Amino acid sequence: MPCIVTRFQDGNSPGALSNMKADDLREAYLAFFESKGCVRRPSDVLVPRWDPSVLFTPAGMNQFKDHFLGKCKLEFTRATTCQKCLRTGDIDNVGRTARHHTFFEMLGNFSFGDYFKREAILWAWEFLTSHNWLGIAPEKLSVTVYEDDHEAYTIWSDEVGLPAGKIMRMGEDDNFWPAGAPTQGPDGVCGPCSEIFYRMPDGSDVEIWNLVFTQFNRVGPPPGNLRPLPSRNIDTGMGLERTCAMLQGVDSNFHIDIFKPIVEAVADACGRKYVAATDDGRRMRRIADHVRACTIAIHENVLPGNNEEKYVVKRLLRRAVLDGKQMGMKEPFLHHLPTVVAEMMRKPYPELASTVERVATIINREEESFLSTIDGGLDRIEKLFTTIERSGAGLVGGGDAAELYTTYGFPPELLETLAAERNCAFDWNGFRESMEAHGQRSGAGARAEVFTSGPLDALKKAMDGSDFIGYQALETDGKIVGIIAQDRLCESLREIGHADGVTVVLDRTSFYGEGGGQVGDTGWLVAPGVRFEVSDTKREGAFMLHVGHLREGTIDLGQNVFAKVDYSRRAAIRRAHSATHLVHAALQHFLGPHAVQQGSKVDADLLRFDFSHTSAVGYDVLEQIETMVNEQTLAALPVSAQLLPLAEARNTGAMMLFGEKYPDVVRMVEMGDVSRELCGGTHVSSTGEIGMVRIISEESVSSGIRRITAVTGLRTVERLRRLEVALAESAGALKVPVTELPVRLAAVMKELKELKKSRGPAAAAGFSVDDLLAEATEIAGIKIVVADAGGSDASAMRQCIDQLRRKASPIAILLGSSEADKVTLVAGISRELEARGISAGNWIKEPATIVGGKGGGRPDLAQAGGKLVDKLADALVVARKTIEKLLTN
């Protein structure tokens, strides 16, 4: 692939190491802070699934939340990272401005109760200005501090030596984190910050570095609500892209060495030239940004979808497709771009290369799906335009546009373009109002706090977690270290028969908490005179939470109990979990390496396994997979688990999931030489224990993801038995051997159908059309049939009328039938009578009232009904009189 070298004018170079490449800046920053004692940590994943309060990693500090709160044991108190981040708050500005992105990288250094303001400020200054590092001319830099933060001000002025004119004091909206926290909230840790700005060649000041000094705990509204924290933290961030732009002397982040080639690849894919200051230039930058974000998100297995982070990816992709469409692109083109993104990111994130093909496929699919959504909306839009033209309004209403958008996903920008082609205006204000209303209706979801807190926080400070010994033992002594009822920590539990589950935490347990797809254990916590039934086990951090009900006695904090896992259930879960690994391996073998796990649920002798695959897995392949898995269970392969460093596990080729962040030491589960997977779950010791594995279904669960459900062990036996009984009973009923059931059944069905067909609808009701015709009376050459059709239903009578009309026109027919508590009448007349102004609908009205009902229909056929079953005969008499009168007039 072409590597485009961006050249810069020397006149713009800010210092000694000008024109520094992004890769070099990243390395320099991390190396510098390493030299200050910070531990270099890898970037956290872009999608932190462990953190429910955010969809994407928004900042470098995210992976250190627990460190900041002292919620975990600190193995280091200084750290530095280059973090992949994604934010959508400023999405509308992306492409329009020089500095806004969705995806970006943030360089940061962090202190957890270690160094504070002085070091953070001095080091930042050193890194920026020292000729050993960036060597930026000091006169180009200025800073801000929070208005009350005299400490920071003094460091900047006295120690760094910045003149007063270069230090601005700003209010809480600009220089506090979270913004406006002192007066507006939220409660919790917060602090002033200090920002460093660079004077660009055009005279504007660009913020390149933010130093956050978290030193307060906010408690309620002011005054006096900011309490000093015992341990103060440093959280800093320097935007990689904008700092690069500064160093490389380019006017936009999109023109730095790792970004410009992506923008130009977009231009190539669109077959036109990139000209920065045009609408298309803006579109290309936006596409480049969005594709960069999506490439990495999809790499982490976040596929475009309908909620949460999946929806963000979808929205980004669709915006990019739309931009292409607005530039005249008719075919998918985005999928050419991930390769370029991976190449630009090769140094820091080499793993992107391994999934780039898959990413491209997924992007292509989403492009196609969006294009077909647009196609689907087009005929709807035609209808809209015809009504607009008819009304002569010359305006596409905002409400209509919003409906098209929210219901059918048709983008308003495109609608505006189409409207313009027909000389129609577009009501953007109305559109925004309608969207506002839609937002109101949807209801704003409660936003999770940045730092969540719960009843376990105190426990987390006191200990690392429960000691889990459930891999080896299913029974153990343990001490109760926490009791949580109604979301609150309690000293004891005395009430028997409480409705809501209570959570018990032990210092040591054999109970496996739900995780890794495996369901939680059940069982008992017992002590003399005490029985606590555990109905589920969950986990939070390293704590196992035994959820259940007290059945006997009382329990207290500090008490010792004996924890007994339900043995046979756990054995069944083990079987299913080990079978899952075999199924996973077999899928990869038969479908290819793309068929990676997307999620799973492992229950007692039941497993559900989701994996990436774009089409249905054929029956024959399923059969092969099932056979392979059963061969492996019959071979009774040894299963072992061992702890080893992550790097070592990676070298063994163990199955690892992209986008998962693994701890430094991982647990690797091996089954013979057929499966090697990182897994924290519980497993059999030989695959022979699994018993027979049967795949019972294969289905689509969302686009690009298939689901296999299978049973193991005793459940397979039960299932087979149940099916056999059903088969045997069916065969018995048809009096054939089981093996001949399909043939016989087909024959019976065929016979039944032919039988039904050979008898007409009238015959089914016990009379014939010919009989009716024979009983017909005649007035003025027109036949009249009025008859009781027994128990026929309305449909049979209709067909009967049709036959009569075909056989003997002109004719007027009215049939009635009765069931237990219901009378149905159907009347029909032939076309000639209809032409004379006679209406079946009018005819049927009077008889209908006789049976206590009403009815109507079309002139040539009408239907009515009533409740008075014994009046049917009367109704028929009336019907005959009525039609005779109508015909003689």
Added chain:
RNA sequence: GGGGGAUUAGCUCAAUUGGGAGAGCGUCUGGCUGGCAGCCAGAAGGUCAGGGGUUCAAAUCCCCUAUCCUCCA
């Protein structure tokens, strides 16, 4: 998590105020035919997503469930 929409023949989709379930393509049969989606005639093919309700009558109105699409968080 919430809002809107959809679900009808193998496929793509129609069906006015509630009143007889349709078309095109595909399939099958027969006939015609020197072409680019050949033409003509005929036939088969339906749990109108499932369940409940309103009504004399429901594909159509109401409620519930499932699945899919879509917007928002």
